[in-house]
Amino acid sequence: MSGLLNNSLSALLTARAGIATVSHNIANVNTDGFSRQRVSQAARQPEYNGAGYIGIGVSVVGIDRVYDSFLVEQARAAATNETYLSAFHDLATRVDQLFGNEAVGLSGATSDFFDSVDALARDPSSIPARQTVISQAQVLAQRFATLDSQLATTEEEIDSRLYSSVANINSLADSIANINDRITSFPGTPADLQDQRDQLLGKLAEEIDISVLDNADGTVSVFVGNGQSLVNGPVGYSLTTLPDLFDPSRLQVGYGEPPTQIPDGLAGGAIGGALEFRRTLLDPARAELGRIATGIAETFNATHATGMDLSGAMGGDFFSYDGPEARAASGNAGAAVINVAIDNLSDVEPRNYELAYGGGSWQLIDIASGSAIGMTGSGSAADPFLAEGLAITVSGAAADGDRFQLKTLSPAASSLKVAVNGPQGIAAASPMVGSAALANTGSALAGIVAVEDPGNPALSDAVNIVFDDPTTYRIFDSGGSDLTGPIAFSPGDDISFNGWRFSLEGQPAGADSFSVTPNVGGTGDNSVARRLLEVAREGLFGGGNTSIEDLQSGLLAKVGIATQQAEASLQAQSAVRDQAEMSVESVSGVNLDEEAVNLMRYQEAYQAAAKAIAVADTLFQTVLDAVR
Amino acid sequence: MRISSNTLARSYLAVTQRNQAELLRTQIQLATGRRVNRPSDDPGAAVRIEALTRGLKTHEVHEQNAEAARRRLSIEDEALGQVSGILDRMRELTIRANTAVLDDVSRAGIADEVRQLSEGLVQLGNSKDGRGEYLFAGFRVGQPAFARQGDEVVYQGDQGRRQLQIGESRQIADGDPGDKIFMSVNPGRTGVLVTADPSNTGTGVVGAYALTGPAPAGDLTVSFTTASDYDVIDSGGSIVASGTFVAGDSLNVAGISVPLQGSPAAGDEFAIAVAPRQSIFQIAGDLVAVLEDSDAGPAAAARRQNGFNAALNALDGGLANVSSVRTDVGARLAAAEDQRDINDGFRLQLESTLSTIRDVDYAEAISKLEAQLAGLEVAQRSYAQSRQLSLFDFL
Structure with missing residues (x-):
């Protein structure tokens, strides 16, 4: 009788535990990170009564969460990858939109500027046309500055992302350590605390790539980067943001006390995405922007200097800009000062470099790829290091471990300014002009006199070129002295002298004479304006095959392709993450229909057990009635 | 595969978000053309x-x-x-x-x-x-x-x-x-110019002169010493040729034939200039x-x-x-x-x-838009209907 009562009671209690668990599951159907729980029940150890074993009921063995650690880990890794790509894509889209916007994009401003020079070539003496060139040049310079500052804004956003990510990581690490602590203070391992911890680990994985180690006491340890411990049992450690070694205006992630920069070990997650974007897209884009600005400025300046402005003076610089700069790392111990200059523009690559001293020698490293770049020369002023179009000189003694960052091109974009002094100052004309004597019997017309060396001291000397015969000429000064003796000539040759090059259109005859004289009052001359355009559209970079416009297209394509790839990868990775989380969900998620079935099962068990108690009661009454 | 109650909602959300992103792209294409x-x-x-x-x-x-x-x-x-x-x-x-x-x-x-x-x-x-x-x-x-x-x-x-x-x-x-x-x-004519000196006292008039051979290398002067005899003098002042002029005839000098009308007088000069x-x-x-x-x-x-x-x-x-x-x-x-x-x-x-x-190809974009809208609508409808199924309704 008591057996019947006890059995039924155990069944009642077990069914109630089941109902409670079902209701807990139902209650948490929408709780993030909740794993459904299941009551494990087992028959109690039966009693032997000689004839055999009589069951003595049921008991709850445990209440467990339904959980697959492999799937959870997979989902965490998928989340790390997805947030990494998402952060990269987010930032890349910003740049993509910037370059795609015709109102701020570079391409429109550059071609407007070139076109204004073309219009000046059509009407070189017109002040309005000259004013337009200056205005368009200012718009172009402004456009470079705007683009660069927009990119700088993106850089600030990366800083603030790093800052908030690090704060988030630290608070998550604290919470995980806290849960570790609480788990060790309870008997057993409470499923809900484990769920909470898993969820925090999932959030942590969204920020940064982590590796999680399960400890024997039920706690977990978390590591980031190249093994930096973030959580160790009940103790949480923190990451910090600290100024970049070379550039105090940008942040890096550090660890330890005192904090030191984690050397390129932070991958994955929102932090990894932001850092990767900065390293592989933002920095090269800014450098490329600087290369384009430098290219425009250099080509225009070089040609403009060979021309003559409206007042008759030689053209100076058309644009001004800041050249390359070298920044010493904040911890350098030596006294070395690095000077970097552009040696050969066509070889310069849009890269930033690190120059490191160690073991008595200097090494140049491309920051984006991390690969070493060979240098020739000794680094002295007379024999500078030469690498990728740069000339690097070192003065002063460096200490082992000293490092410098070379920003070769990026300063140019933000500092590009129009240096030409008013519309009168644009040098559209050549300072020298050629003419053919009217009595010439040959067909040759005087062509353009292009200045090639504006520094030649005899540049503005008037000379006469007299042909002895159609294939020989001599050059005489204004006093009639022969300066050169006979020089061979064949049709199509240009005549170069005193830093200028004079072209003849047609065939000269013997005794024909030509003169090259200073261009006085030649305000209608457009030869230098035309040359400015030709040079700007010529292949200037990459060994003479890549023009400024090609570079712009290349930059546009680079940004577009990077964004497109990030978008495609992000879509794929989102699907992977969805899939991984669905798998976790399919094991651990609550299904209300299933819970309803379980509820009914436990309810029926409860009702049956209650019925058994009623039967026991009836049996008991029967016995009582029999003895009454 | 076991399906949890939230799986349905999550997969619906994921699909809808992707579809909506694509819909947005199509809409932008249509709006900007x-x-x-x-x-x-x-x-x-x-x-x-x-x-x-x-x-x-x-x-x-x-x-x-x-x-x-x-x-x-x-x-x-x-x-x-x-x-x-x-x-x-x-x-x-x-x-x-x-x-x-x-x-x-x-x-x-x-x-x-x-x-x-x-x-x-x-x-x-x-x-x-x-x-x-x-x-x-x-x-x-x-x-x-x-x-x-x-x-x-x-x-x-x-x-x-x-x-x-x-x-x-x-x-x-x-x-x-x-x-x-x-x-x-x-x-001049044919690359040379023949002129009579304005101070001539005779009546020689230069007619339509023409080249009969190669043009002379330099300027020349025809100077009459008498009414019929003349010297040809180069720019250096030396006499390079002499001749006699017959009235009504042409003066043939250095490859040039100069019809001379009238009669020149002694001391008259005629200049021949090359490529003047x-x-x-x-x-x-x-x-x-x-x-x-x-x-x-x-x-x-x-x-x-x-x-x-x-x-x-x-x-x-x-x-x-x-x-x-x-x-x-x-x-x-x-x-x-x-x-x-x-x-x-x-x-x-x-x-x-x-x-x-x-x-944008409008026909293509519009049909794409319609397909995307239809897809979204179907997803919504099927989700709403599947949400209605619950065992709890029968408890």
């Missing part, structure tokens, strides 16, 4: 769009250049036409003056007209283009090409010829320096001087006759010079015109390529 709105939409196309847009702009500039060259060359052509007209008129007047019946007063009247015409030539030489630049001054467009200095007209410009880019690889000069047109006329150059203004001035020569007598008549003949030759040289420049200008005008057609065709081609790459 462009298939490529950001470089990442199609990086290859973005780069080509940029290049084509740039090409179109450059094209526009080339067309403007061609138009500017065309305008300037038209003005030049017009001015040169008027110069030809003036030279023709001078020629006509010379022929009219070159008759014995005309008296001094009539010739003085013609001289006045020639003077006026010469003034007109200076004005034409100082023509301005539509922008106020002196057309014939070379690069020195800011100052008049020609100025009077005493009796002479001097050229103040230079020989600059401004080139304008009118096509991808085609450029033309938008003008011609004035010295070539106005200051560099060959006044004169300015149009000087030709007109010389003509005026001949017209105003009112001396009487056969020697003066011969002098006038020689003057008129020389003027006619010189005016022919001037006309030939102007018309050769005009031909060249016409060729350049045609080139500018021609290039405009080429540019128009090329622009059309660029524009249609650009449109193919950049612009």
